[in-house]
Amino acid sequence: MADALEASIAQRISEAQRPVVFSGAGLSAESGVPTFRGGSEHALWSQYDPHQLASVEGFEHQPDVVLAWYEWRRGILADAQPNAAHHALARFKDALLVTQNVDDLLEQAGASADRVLHLHGSIVHDRCHGGCGWSERVDLNEPTASRDCPSCGEPVRPAVVWFGEPLPEVVWEQALAACSEADLLLVIGTSGVVQPAAMLVELASQAGAFVVNLNPEPTQLDSIADVSVHRPAAEVLPELISD
Ligand code: OAD
Numbered sequence: 001m002a003d004a005l006e007a008s009i010a011q012r013i014s015e016a017q018r019p020v021v022f023s024g025a026g027l028s029a030e031s032g033v034p035t036f037r038g039g040s041e042h043a044l045w046s047q048y049d050p051h052q053l054a055s056v057e058g059f060e061h062q063p064d065v066v067l068a069w070y071e072w073r074r075g076i077l078a079d080a081q082p083n084a085a086h087h088a089l090a091r092f093k094d095a096l097l098v099t100q101n102v103d104d105l106l107e108q109a110g111a112s113a114d115r116v117l118h119l120h121g122s123i124v125h126d127r128c129h130g131g132c133g134w135s136e137r138v139d140l141n142e143p144t145a146s147r148d149c150p151s152c153g154e155p156v157r158p159a160v161v162w163f164g165e166p167l168p169e170v171v172w173e174q175a176l177a178a179c180s181e182a183d184l185l186l187v188i189g190t191s192g193v194v195q196p197a198a199m200l201v202e203l204a205s206q207a208g209a210f211v212v213n214l215n216p217e218p219t220q221l222d223s224i225a226d227v228s229v230h231r232p233a234a235e236v237l238p239e240l241i242s243d
Contacts, residue, residue: 009212009227010240016184016210019095022200026189026215028105030083030234033076037191038217055163059129063146063155070158071144074123078140082109085188085233088241098175100190100197102160117171117178119197121160130154167196179204187213188233192221201225 013019025035036045048069052058059066082090086109089097097106097116102123106116127135128149138144147156161167179185185204192198198221205211205224213225214233222228229236 006229006239012184012210013240014242018182019184020178020182021089021095021097021186021188023099023101023188024190025101027085027233028101028103029189030232031080031105033080033103050163059157067144067146074140074144077103077123080105083234085237088237091243092241096178098200117175119167119171119175123158123160125159126156127159128152128154129157135159175200180207182209185209185211187211187221187225189215192219
């Protein structure tokens with residue numbers, strides 16, 4: 001344990017009655033999955049315009065470009081393993097794991113699917129763009145080629161939430177309810193700039209949760225958090241979450 005502050009956070013975590021974890025791309029950074037923003041030259045949005053690649057307009061105008069980009073990201077994920085932070089959260093059995101991440105590294109680490117809420121969908125699934133409800137798990141090593149929905153004939157797309165699209169309703173309602181009742185919110189590896197997801201932090205804080213923010217870099221969430229620890233998640237989380 002690095003210091004007395006972290007020891008007191010570990011105690012808060014072990015005593016929490018209704019803990020919620022809210023994670024972002026930084027949780028998977030140490031698994032080799034690029035973040036979207038931040039100082040690294042690997043940060044995805046420093047290389048690409050998000051509205052060209054992660055939007056309905058992008059997909060409808062240049063489906064092959066968008067699908068090639070997802071194929072590349074799926075290839076990175078095919079080789080990625082859960083890191084020590086995912087494993088620590090999988091052990092944190094009392095906590096609901098609300099994540100903006102579209103990977104399934106928490107589930108691969110052993111977190112049961114019913115306590116992982118994917119606010120931004122899943123890159124390891126395709127779904128019907130027409131909204132008929134068809135969806136299937138993909139092989140991350142297979143090409144992400146253009147194809148039509150076998151159920152209704154509309155185009156098939158990655159099952160992620162794009163800019164301008166609403167969050168999955170049931171998942172969002174569950175996250176809102178959990179954050180408004182949480183006594184502890186552990187925020188991990190998010191810049192906190194993408195709404196509405198980021199408002200969960202403010203909501204939990206206003207409802208009385210003790211908010212811990214883990215991020216190696218300063219972010220705007222530091223001003224909402226009760227305490228911030230500026231260290232990488234895979235280094236600090238195993239120290240904070242006991243077996
Ligand atoms: P960002 O890329 O905006 O932020 C990632 C954060 O992780 C940054 O603040 C980094 O400092 C931090 N970070 C980097 N390495 C870390 C480490 N080892 N441990 C802990 N933190 C680390 O990612 P998100 O906040 O998740 O949306 O972005 C939110 C949404 O923006 C994403 O879900 C995505 C994107 O547009 C969609 O795809 C809809």
